[in-house]
Amino acid sequence: MIHHLKTFYTIWSRDIIRFSRNRGRIVASMATPLLFLFVFGAGLGPAMSPLAGGNLRFEQFMFPGIIAMTVLFTAVFAAVSIVWDREFGFLKEVMVAPVSRRVVALGKVAGGSTLAMFQGLLILILAPLLGIKLTFEQVVYLLLLMLLLAAVMSALGILVAARQRSMEGFQVIMNFLMLPMLFLSGAFFPLTGVPVWMEALARVNPVSYGVDPLRQVALRESVPEIFLEAMRLNPIAVDVAVMLVFGVAFLVPAIWLFSKQD
Numbered sequence: 001m002i003h004h005l006k007t008f009y010t011i012w013s014r015d016i017i018r019f020s021r022n023r024g025r026i027v028a029s030m031a032t033p034l035l036f037l038f039v040f041g042a043g044l045g046p047a048m049s050p051l052a053g054g055n056l057r058f059e060q061f062m063f064p065g066i067i068a069m070t071v072l073f074t075a076v077f078a079a080v081s082i083v084w085d086r087e088f089g090f091l092k093e094v095m096v097a098p099v100s101r102r103v104v105a106l107g108k109v110a111g112g113s114t115l116a117m118f119q120g121l122l123i124l125i126l127a128p129l130l131g132i133k134l135t136f137e138q139v140v141y142l143l144l145l146m147l148l149l150a151a152v153m154s155a156l157g158i159l160v161a162a163r164q165r166s167m168e169g170f171q172v173i174m175n176f177l178m179l180p181m182l183f184l185s186g187a188f189f190p191l192t193g194v195p196v197w198m199e200a201l202a203r204v205n206p207v208s209y210g211v212d213p214l215r216q217v218a219l220r221e222s223v224p225e226i227f228l229e230a231m232r233l234n235p236i237a238v239d240v241a242v243m244l245v246f247g248v249a250f251l252v253p254a255i256w257l258f259s260k261q262d
Contacts, residue, residue: 011107065187077156112154149210155250162257189201
């Protein structure tokens with residue numbers, strides 16, 4: 001058990017150290033969310049003014065979705081290190097080492113989840129600028145929800161990366177998956193009153209179950225409860241339960257594929 005814990009910690013800490021030393025990556029990963037929040041939000045704000053009976057600005061509505069977007073992109077692309085390590089030989093050294101491949105895969109999931117939660121926390125700091133009130137309890141709940149969403153998306157990233165042999169192939173596949181998941185998650189517009197086909201796709205989209213509880217918790221002190229109830233898809237407990245199911249559904253085959261690598 002101690003040997004497994006050391007392996008897990010080593011893989012986790014390696015991803016954290018690599019990320020912390022790349023300040024350009026930290027800054028660049030913030031650019032797209034901020035662009036969406038302040039440019040996209042300001043541009044569409046007047047058209048979306050009836051939100052919550054005029055009690056909610058569009059930038060405030062988008063804010064939880066922007067957090068989810070940040071977590072999604074960071075968590076998924078953290079898995080690109082698997083492809084990178086394979087191309088440069090590090091992964092081969094790990095695979096021949098006397099360590100459990102399953103523990104290595106779990107360490108990668110933990111590393112990607114931690115990085116994504118940290119990036120989400122940086123976006124969360126902007127809440128007062130948007131007039132969103134957050135209590136300490138809300139911040140704790142939001143961090144836990146971000147960590148759960150990040151774990152689900154990290155598992156998906158590893159599931160795809162486990163059999164990819166080039167970074168270009170991984171990026172093409174993940175962009176193909178991430179953009180529909182993001183736009184069908186309710187991050188940028190309410191999913192109430194949308195066409196039936198769109199609602200059906202949102203119901204099978206794991207990111208929808210991440211955006212929904214983030215919005216319910218983040219806007220709890222800023223929007224009247226009656227309007228918040230009208231915008232939600234599910235109770236928070238249901239969202240969390242579905243995310244856990246998706247996490248297991250992605251993690252189990254991801255670990256299996258990672259363990260079967262040559």
